Amino acid sequence: MNGGMQSAADPILSVRGLFKHFGGIKAANGVELAVGRHEIAGLIGPNGCGKSTLFSLVSGMVMPDKGEIRFDGRAVAGMSAHRIARLGLARTFQIPALFDNMTVTDNLLAAAAEGHWQGAYERAAETLSLLKLDHVADNRASDLSGGQQKLLEFGRAVMRQASLILLDEVTAGVHPNIRKIILEAIARLREQGVSFLVIEHDMEMVRNVCDRIIVMDSGRVVTSGSFEDIVRNSEVMQTYLGRPQ
């Protein structure tokens, strides 16, 4: 994989010595990682190891205790979430965090309201058809099925026209058809130059989609490498698979 080389040279995201403790829980305990430009990096690790917290730290929703976060060449640790988002970082939430009372279309438009508003209506229409949500465009977000909510959560991130998208278990528990829609969309966006950091439990998907895999445990990055490297490393597999999910 050449992702490693690129990320070493000029990563879109780099995290150094990142700490965040919740009381006694060390959710981030010295995280170090980098995501290269045009890379799709997978983030795996046992439940509760701090993956979602890392997303919250990087996106500015949770303030770090200590550490450096650089996004697209800028130090963003301590910056407010909306400012980081405007720099071109989009994220999804593990539990869909939709605008419940708004229609599906308005959810997408709201995602574009700050930033790339030009052509937002056309892009919302494109996103609706890309994600096969046309038929529910005028429904309230809270009336969608679980899978559709995941799609909409993903669709909002797409609407941001971000350079880096953080996906938090966006295909977990969704129907294979919906998963396929999401995977195709990710592939298409990557061709347009978007980078991804993807939290994923499904190893099959990790294998098919990710250029490189980053393994976390207990608030730190344990190792990273290609799918084959990771699988060969039995210790890592134990860390990841040896614990109850």
Place this chain on the structure above:
Amino acid sequence: MALLPTNPQWRGLVLLAIIIVVLGVLPWTVNNYWLRIATGALMWAGLACSWNMLGGYAGYINFGQSAFFGLGAYVTAFLMGDPFGLPFSATIPAGMVVTALFAVIIGAPTLRLRGAYFAIATWAFAEVLIQFASAMDFTGGIGGIGLPPYLNERFFYFAMFGTAALAYFLTWALFERSRFGLKVKALRDHEPAAEAMGINTALVKLQTFVLSAVTASVFGAIFAYWVTFINPKSVFGGDITDQMVVMVLLGGLGTLWGPAIGGVGLFVVNRLIWMYWGDTAFYIAILGTAIVLVVLFLPNGIAGLFARRKNDALDKVMDKLVGTGAGGHP
């Protein structure tokens, strides 16, 4: 409904045109007694609309909206009196500026916190203003302050009508039809997610609050000139806010027309009770019962009965007020 077009959009426009025509000719068809009731109904519809901007669309409960109504009233009374003697129209912008300043001072620190803090801060602000206006000489103390009488009922009717129409038009244009409204509703439904979409939630809330407060201040200014005499309780009183809240809840929180339905409906009921039973506490009982019934059986208000889509704005408000739920602050 055979007389109305079947296309909902055209039907809405035709209904709106009928309402405007009826309201436009009303002053020449009723006596002064009923004209005053109509003037009051328009004022309350407008005040409810102002409260709904923040409460309904952004989900933040303001328990001190009377403060801004009163500020508009007092600034107008003060500037029209000696030694300034300004014309009425010149006092309105002054009241709007003063109101906007106070809204920023109150809102900037408290709108960042959970909704309950904002609710308490606004309530306390209105209480402070009552005490302040009661204690100061330049406000006339408890006795209040008089304005130069202008006995032209039609003028006040059209002033309230025009201001209410403008308030509803602004609500429609800003909250229902623009990018700004998308941001406001997004932060009402899920604040952390709105931030993640690049929305500066603190700023958007503050802008909405200022708009809401300034709108109320204009009604306060017209009211003061209309009734020619105000005192702290008559323009800062907590019951003024209570009525706005109930009107919005009854009509439909976070809807365009709900506040108009609730405002006109409750005010007319208020006047009828007053006509038949005099100045009784009966109205308070009706108000209280209305709140309970709405919360229990009509969480979407009367407007919700006609809506195509469900609307859980009340859920979101409660979430912001007391919850730690997803709609709350990160």
